[in-house]
Amino acid sequence: MPDASIASPAARVEQVLSALRKTLPQQVSTVTSVREEHSHGEAMDAAQLPEAVVFAQSTDDVSRVLSLCHVHHVPVVAFGAGTSVEGHVTPPEHAISLDLSRMTDIVQFNPEDLDCRVQAGLTRQELNSRIRDSGLFFPVDPGGEATLGGMCATRASGTAAVKYGTMKENVLGLTVVLASGEIIRTGGRVRKSSTGYDLTSLFIGSEGTLGVITEAQLRLYGLPEAVAAAVCQFETVDEAVRTAVEVIQYGIPVARVELADEVQMAACIAYSHLDELRPLPTLFFEFTGGPAAVREQVEATESLARENGGLGFDWADTPEERTRLWKARHNAYWAARAIEPTALVISTDCIVPISRLAELIDGVRHDIRESGLRAAMVGHVGDGNFHTLILTENTSEGRKRLLDLDRKIVARALALDGSCSGEHGVGLGKLEFLETEHGAGALNVMRTIKKAMDPLNILNPGKLIPQEKGTCP
């Protein structure tokens, strides 16, 4: 075995690649365009080329790659669809990008138990399209066309979390390849178990720093018998937020409840030609269940909305009309981008306890005004999570103003018992907030676990856990 500590980083990578070219000859690429594709996600962070991209086709392939990287001390970053917005998939120096997007099988489908097992590279959309005829679906919906492995690794959620929960609540078990190349399985198929440490939850959200997830056992749900959508506009954000808060507090089992502010709505109206809407704070609802239950939810929600100053309450239960009502929300991201097509855009991702949301949004609107930047707000208001889409000119001064505003927003959320990221993850983008959010003690436990499970620090090094002060990179 070569002495990995002496050889140069480039030489160590070359040793890994020369071994892989023998065992996986069709799956190793050093073509520049392929490396470029794998040099970044969708964050504005600087890109970094990996030395090579390896396309895994099986858990065994992943194991082979990690074994070699372990022996030769070469960093590895897993890559799915590249939709991360926090720099998770940006490689460190002299690293290999391990692409799992060819692993798209449904390994098991157990409709009678409402579960399935998928390979990590399958996307949520593709899974739902393949199982549609069974009347079942996987509900976690982060918006983008992400892989299910990536969604596990970042503890993704989205608009449906208020009813169905996040990846944390919807993954029953995993296959994971550890830093050494060893393959383990966590959890299983049962709905609950009280035996042993919850390793599944430990890997969910670990951003590729403790192991590479290659398969996931997922909970499925029956497509609801009835679905209704509703839209309600308000004179003020406060009224809209209060309505959403009361819907949750009254225990109405709403499937989605989304908020868009007046800046976002003006953009949506212009982008999607929605003349029936006004540029006012707007709530979008979805209700699911039996027909009588859905009707009951709509009525209860309408009554709360009216009590809080709602200007009308438009609802529908046919697919076409539901799509019409939600069109503004569906196109919100693209509408916001269209405000200034050449602008740089980032999305904040704070979350607070729902009673603090109105206070937070007030503060954020103040910060936006002070910054002089344009920003639209859209939120998964049912769980206290919202995104500010901030637009700025693509210059270093523009980036600086944008990051300053982002920091102010995060500081406000943390001061209100919140988290800096409800669903996007830490990656590189949120590292600086981890100690304030979790405290030094919890962060040190995370470091202890990382060191114990990846002592050579080859698994996506530099992500999720900020360096200890006074240590070298």
Place this chain on the structure above:
Amino acid sequence: MPDASIASPAARVEQVLSALRKTLPQQVSTVTSVREEHSHGEAMDAAQLPEAVVFAQSTDDVSRVLSLCHVHHVPVVAFGAGTSVEGHVTPPEHAISLDLSRMTDIVQFNPEDLDCRVQAGLTRQELNSRIRDSGLFFPVDPGGEATLGGMCATRASGTAAVKYGTMKENVLGLTVVLASGEIIRTGGRVRKSSTGYDLTSLFIGSEGTLGVITEAQLRLYGLPEAVAAAVCQFETVDEAVRTAVEVIQYGIPVARVELADEVQMAACIAYSHLDELRPLPTLFFEFTGGPAAVREQVEATESLARENGGLGFDWADTPEERTRLWKARHNAYWAARAIEPTALVISTDCIVPISRLAELIDGVRHDIRESGLRAAMVGHVGDGNFHTLILTENTSEGRKRLLDLDRKIVARALALDGSCSGEHGVGLGKLEFLETEHGAGALNVMRTIKKAMDPLNILNPGKLIPQEKGTCP
């Protein structure tokens, strides 16, 4: 600092106690009756006296005790209500039992956010009684009068898990004292977050082996607007199980669905004088929600029950009538004990994917017949979890027959993708099954984490993780 590796175990305990008698003089007890109370839970395992019992009144007290135990290498086992049925609270040799039952404060109550923060020694019943006027409640219901800290430590659940989930889904954050005495906080108050390793889930179910939980932030729910209960009897267990499975598969959001077999029902009828019921397999349902939604659930369930051979379908929505319908289920444990009042009783706790439940129960009934023992079955059939209450004479031969039967039942469940414990935990009682259930790889990751977080092995040593083969205790 004394050299802990040289002094005898008894001397080391004495050093801890003499320091504690100065700082916590009213809180240390070596009285035999107190030590006896803390020598076991409700399992049939042999008891072991702790050297002393320390009654913590605060997180700082727990920290003081652990710091001292860490310095002097003295094992500590946390004790709440002593309701564990798997030996979790039985002390190892020369250990201190750390009693948290005096820590019963509600530290925070945030009705507008549907959460609260409690000290670990508060029981679920007491919490619900103190917050009743708010219209909120904590739904996880393991049956016994357990403390919320103990419920966290064993990942408890119970009859309401099919709707509300287990402790895993209902704890937002924790205060934990680590082996060194350091106090950390995990998670927080937000409904979801994707920042950092999920330490909360790591401590939930860790049975006091990674830290001592002193506070928990809990999700609360609104008391439902309408509640209905229903009972339906069947000629065969298969028909009853098929009905329960279809209720879940059709997505009826049932709040509870419990099964009792004919042995259990005969016992219940005798114990509670229920002449309107017959000794037949029986399903007990609870439905909650808006009045129209509840009616819709009752109707849909009744129709499924009738299609599967249900013999009538008795339902009610007033509190008195609901209590009458569920009386058999509520008294099931005591009814089963009354079959043979002097017998030794244990409860198995297997869980399988719901489609395997009928096959498992068939096999278990075969094993029971072969064993010649008497056993009643009652199950949280909505999530595939069921308990066999096995009765035997209290002799070493009786214990042996009972454990043999338990092993056969667990082996059947594991062969059907199940788990040896849905909600009771591992403790000492289920140690032997862990490797078969999780595999050597996952078990070694658990050992790695344990060693990293408790290198001196002072936290509830010997529980949850079986020893590696070939190592000494």
